[in-house]
Each structure stands twice: as C-alpha cells, then as structure tokens.
Amino acid sequence: MIEAVGLTKRYGAKTAVHNLTFQVRPGAVTGFLGPNGSGKSTTMRMILGLDNPTAGRVTISGHPFHKLPNAPRQVGALLDAKAVHGGRSARHHLLSLAQLSGIPARRVDEVLGVVGLQDVAKRRTKGFSLGMGQRLGIAAALLGDPQVLLFDEPVNGLDPEGILWVRNLMKRLAAEGRTVFVSSHLMSEMALTADHLIVIGRGQLMADMSVKDFISANSADFARVRTPDGEPQAREKLTGALVEAGANVLPEPDGALRVTGLPLPRISDVAHGADVRLWELSPHQASLEEAYMRMTQGAVDYRSTTDQRSGFLPPPAPGAWQPPAPVQLGWAETAYPVLPGERPNPYATAPGGATAYGAPAAAAPGPAPAGTAPQGAPAAPAQAPAAAAPAPEAPTAPAPDLTKRDSEDAR
Structure with missing residues (x-):
C-alpha cells in the first residue's frame, strides 16, 4: 500500500504539491488524474524517492522507498519510457537492471514475452517506436515481480491492441492483490480500467473516491x-x-x-x-470525462486563445464552401454548465466570485425567455450596411497562442 500524509513539495517560491494525504490500496487499479502542471509527476517522484518532500511523508508498505529492502523487487515503475540507453538492445537493457537487483537472467526473457518484444529483443532501443518504448518500460517495471506498481501514461503511443493489452494487464495485476497506481489523461481509458480515483489540481487534493461516486458527485443526469x-x-x-x-x-x-x-x-x-x-x-448519464471537466475547470493553467493571425487569411473565393456559423449555446463559452442537483465544487471557482462554468456561484442556469439571447451569450450584431467599410489593418505583433494562468508549471 502507498500512503501519503501531508505531502508537500516547494521549488523556491513555487509550491508544486501542497498537503496531499491519500492512500493507494492493494487489489484495485487507482487512477491518478489532474490537469497538466497539477503535480502528478512530482508526487510520483516523491513516492519513488527521486524527489525529497519539503514537508510530510510518503511510504510504501509502511517504509520510505529508500529504506525498502531490495526495492526493485517490491516496487516497479514506469515514469519515462525514453530513459533507456539507445545503444543497448532491449534484452541488454533489462539484463543490466536485473543484475543490479539480483534478479535471475531468465526473468528477462519472461518479461520480454509478457510485453510482446521477444522478436526484437536484440535490436537497439534507439530504433524503437514510442509504443515499443512503452512496452519496454512496462517490462522493466514488471522485472522484479513487485507488489507495488506505478505507471505514468502507460498507453502513450500504443495502438488499440496495445491499449487493450495494458488495460487487461492492469486489471490482472490488481486482481492478484497488487497495488496499481496509474496516471493518465485518457478519461475513456480510465473509465474502463480504474476502480478508484485520486484527483489533484494545482498540487491539492480534489477527490479521493470510487469512479462511480466521482461521476455521481460531479454531474447531474x-x-x-x-x-x-x-x-x-x-x-x-x-x-x-x-x-x-x-x-x-x-x-x-x-x-x-x-x-x-x-x-x-x-x-x-x-x-x-x-x-x-x-x-x-x-x-x-455523465461520462467520467464530463465529470472530470466539471471538477477541474477551475484548476487548469493553460487555456487556448483565439488565433490572432486569422485576420491575415485571404478572403474565400466566390461560391467557395464556408463553415457554418457557430450555434449559440444556452450558456457562455462552456460545454459544462452547472445543472440543478449538481453538488457544488469548491475547487472550480474562478477569480471574482464566478464559477468556472461562467455563471455566478449562487445562480443556477435557467431557460432564457423567448426572443432573448441566452445569459452570457453575445448580443446579435446590428444589420450590416450595403457597402461595408474596409476593415482596419490587423496588428503586426502576434499574441501568444497559449496563456498561462496565475502560476508557473508545477512539473
């Protein structure tokens, strides 16, 4: 079991993880979710002793990672599939890890077969595709037959067959009584794989509950x-x-x-x-993705903006196909409005007292009167004159494509 108590990590003035307390129990696949920069990778690095916490503690089976006897036989992890010497073959990479941990060489051939790389075992890893690298990283995590496994984006780069294989592997490992902790941004895959969820945003705990309870708490049918x-x-x-x-x-x-x-x-x-x-x-009934988006909208650091260069595009030729005008929704600039019966989310509050869904925190959305624009929607433009004046010249200094809200990246 993995247990974190008051886990905090600061980098100078930046707090990447703040006062995290949770447990990852054996016998279930626990999904670790959060927006980019929320502190997931930092948390996993602290679990594995790669980063020291500023405050708090995290233990595996009751011990810090560096005090576990023969840790590779108790804990397996995939954090970065590219952390491989490109000049080594897949077999020699795993063999070096096995020799460092006192693992028999026959185990190398076993895990190569488990991940499906037995036919390319003698190829140098610098020629591996992203999916092949992921399989090799999973093989390294399984090498010591550990009871605790951590995976960071394990299906990244895999084809549909590989994704299904990873899903079944995670479930089988959990069914054997192991502790399986998986970080992923693929909500559809987490909905099919995870039994329990731990969600963080800007370094703080937002949810620690089963998938079913998470969807019920953050959505309304x-x-x-x-x-x-x-x-x-x-x-x-x-x-x-x-x-x-x-x-x-x-x-x-x-x-x-x-x-x-x-x-x-x-x-x-x-x-x-x-x-x-x-x-x-x-x-x-809401999906895991919809429930996740509702909860974390106020904790997203990166949001796209309108392309400032769109005014430089040449006008369409007469008779050319034109994209349809956007449909005006009943809520402003969001696909996830607050619905009646939905549990309030204290984390999804934007500056100024407005909720992350674009409506005041105390106001519930209702139907707009007939003939009027929906609340928050832009007013209808006035009738255009017969001969429109030429458009002013667009500014020459382009705006950045991405805006960062309030903080730096929390790794």
Missing part, C-alpha cells in the same frame, strides 16, 4: 429531448410547456433540448399534452 427538425415552433412550444411544468431546459448544439427536473415519463406526458411529436426522449 438529464434527459435529451428532440422534436422534428423542420418544426421550430414545436420546439419552442415544448420548451414553454416543460418550463411551466417545473423543468429546467437548455438548448443543445445539435438542436436537442437538455431537460432536468422532470422524470422521463413526465416529460412524455407534457409533450403529449402540448400535442408535440418527439423524435427522441432518452436518459443521459
């Missing part, structure tokens, strides 16, 4: 309702009837309605009473 595409008046009529019945209605980008506050049978009864045909009435 809703119903998708769609009326015939060629009958916009029916959509407006249904919206009014649902609001009158006590529902909260938000428009979806594809023209459907997102309805909360009423069960599906009641929505059907309201539509029937309003004499409106339905093309779709389906329940929606």
Whole structure:
C-alpha cells in the first residue's frame, strides 16, 4: 500500500504539491488524474524517492522507498519510457537492471514475452517506436515481480491492441492483490480500467473516491429531448410547456433540448399534452470525462486563445464552401454548465466570485425567455450596411497562442 500524509513539495517560491494525504490500496487499479502542471509527476517522484518532500511523508508498505529492502523487487515503475540507453538492445537493457537487483537472467526473457518484444529483443532501443518504448518500460517495471506498481501514461503511443493489452494487464495485476497506481489523461481509458480515483489540481487534493461516486458527485443526469427538425415552433412550444411544468431546459448544439427536473415519463406526458411529436426522449448519464471537466475547470493553467493571425487569411473565393456559423449555446463559452442537483465544487471557482462554468456561484442556469439571447451569450450584431467599410489593418505583433494562468508549471 502507498500512503501519503501531508505531502508537500516547494521549488523556491513555487509550491508544486501542497498537503496531499491519500492512500493507494492493494487489489484495485487507482487512477491518478489532474490537469497538466497539477503535480502528478512530482508526487510520483516523491513516492519513488527521486524527489525529497519539503514537508510530510510518503511510504510504501509502511517504509520510505529508500529504506525498502531490495526495492526493485517490491516496487516497479514506469515514469519515462525514453530513459533507456539507445545503444543497448532491449534484452541488454533489462539484463543490466536485473543484475543490479539480483534478479535471475531468465526473468528477462519472461518479461520480454509478457510485453510482446521477444522478436526484437536484440535490436537497439534507439530504433524503437514510442509504443515499443512503452512496452519496454512496462517490462522493466514488471522485472522484479513487485507488489507495488506505478505507471505514468502507460498507453502513450500504443495502438488499440496495445491499449487493450495494458488495460487487461492492469486489471490482472490488481486482481492478484497488487497495488496499481496509474496516471493518465485518457478519461475513456480510465473509465474502463480504474476502480478508484485520486484527483489533484494545482498540487491539492480534489477527490479521493470510487469512479462511480466521482461521476455521481460531479454531474447531474438529464434527459435529451428532440422534436422534428423542420418544426421550430414545436420546439419552442415544448420548451414553454416543460418550463411551466417545473423543468429546467437548455438548448443543445445539435438542436436537442437538455431537460432536468422532470422524470422521463413526465416529460412524455407534457409533450403529449402540448400535442408535440418527439423524435427522441432518452436518459443521459455523465461520462467520467464530463465529470472530470466539471471538477477541474477551475484548476487548469493553460487555456487556448483565439488565433490572432486569422485576420491575415485571404478572403474565400466566390461560391467557395464556408463553415457554418457557430450555434449559440444556452450558456457562455462552456460545454459544462452547472445543472440543478449538481453538488457544488469548491475547487472550480474562478477569480471574482464566478464559477468556472461562467455563471455566478449562487445562480443556477435557467431557460432564457423567448426572443432573448441566452445569459452570457453575445448580443446579435446590428444589420450590416450595403457597402461595408474596409476593415482596419490587423496588428503586426502576434499574441501568444497559449496563456498561462496565475502560476508557473508545477512539473
């Protein structure tokens, strides 16, 4: 078992990890999630004794890593698949690790077979692809047959077959009673692999719970309702009837309605009473990705901006294809609005008292009155004159493509 208590790491004036306390228990795959720069890599390095904590402690099976007897036989890790001497073959790389730890040479051939590299065992690693390097790193982690395993982005560069193999490997290792700690940005893969989640943001703990509880705590179920595409008046009529019945209605980008506050049978009864045909009435349960995005939106350091060079593009030729105008959503610049019934998230608060979802912290989104723009959406532009004046010359100094919020990278 891995146990961290008050774990803190500072680099000068920068705090990369602050007061982290959690446990990674055996018999389950524990996912380690967080935005870039949140301190995940720093935390894993402290677990493995590669960085010393400024405060607090972290132990493996009750001991700091450097006090574990023959640590490679108890702990296996993949942090950087490129940390390999390019002039060595895959077998010689693993053999050198085995000799340093007193592991029999026959184990090298065993793990090469486990990860599927037996046919390229004599090739130099500098010619390996990213996926092959990942397999070699996993082989090195498994070399000592350890009870505790840490993996940082283990499926990076793998093809679909390799991703499935890693997923099944993690589950099998956990089923054997081992402690498996996996850091990843692939929410879809974590949803299929992890049993428990530890989520951090800007170095602080945000969640420590099962995947099911995490999704339930950071999302609200809703119903998708769609009326015939060629009958916009029916959509407006249904919206009014649902609001009158006590529902909260938000428009979806594809023209459907997102309805909360009423069960599906009641929505059907309201539509029937309003004499409106339905093309779709389906329940929606949030995915791990949606729940993760809701929780961590206020802890993201890097956000993209509008391309300042877009004004330099030549005008399209007459009759050329033009991209469709963006659909105005019922919330401002976000795909994850706060929904009724959703548990408040104290970490997702932006400066100035506004939530990370673009609405005041105390205000719940509601349907916009008919004929008015949704709250937070830009007002409709005025009618353009027949002959538009030439556009002013665009500025010559380009703005950066990325903006960094409040802090430096927390490694």
